[in-house]
Amino acid sequence: MIAREGSKASGFRAEGVAARYLQRRGVRILEHNVYSRGGEIDLVGMDGDVLVFFEVRYRGRSSFTGSAESITYRKQQRLVRAASFYLHRNGLWNVSSRIDVVAMAPGTIKQYRIQWIKNAIQASP
Template identity: 65%
Template sequence: MEGRKAIGTHFEGVAARYLASRGVKIRERNVYNRGGEIDLIGQDEDTLVFFEVRYRGSGSLVDPASSISYSKQQRLLKAVSFYLHRHHLRDTLCRIDVVAISPGTLKKYRVQWIKNAIQAGV
């Protein structure tokens, strides 16, 4: 399990650098609360963004973005809701994005930023 944690930490760093290069200000990393874990929290202009970072190696049968199960999405929504409530940010403009990372062909990694990837059902 320690190896998986180190890999997760590495790719969260890759995602944070990628997002920072595109103007996102990273506010927090690895936020744990009653709802679950939020990998990264950042500010994209006037929007508070919660990021789920996913990595899949070249041997994976599923691309990183598709690896987020329905139950994982529900845990993320719960974690975000709890975070917003705890910090009195209920009226804050926010969204949940996914940063999907896989081995690249021209560069070391292929990074895909999917904005508003996970939404609460209305």
């Protein structure tokens, strides 16, 4: 009998896969799992001259919602708050930045089906 992998372990595995995927596409990963008073940011990287905060989402075959669709409005607010806190803490207010989503699911041909959604979450005015 095969034990079911815990969600924390599968989350860390998905973040590693996402980081390698992004690096192959020219993103320089700066940090993993950044925790702050505002919340958690899975990955922080540079895409050209833009600082990018990445939310990595993995959903298995039995999930009722897709990876990207699983990001609730409340989670979006926490991501914006965490990114703002990161920018403030590091004195980066003048840096171009965005929040992207890397949505992952089990693949049929490859092990994972990965979708990179740029500028997926935006701060409200």
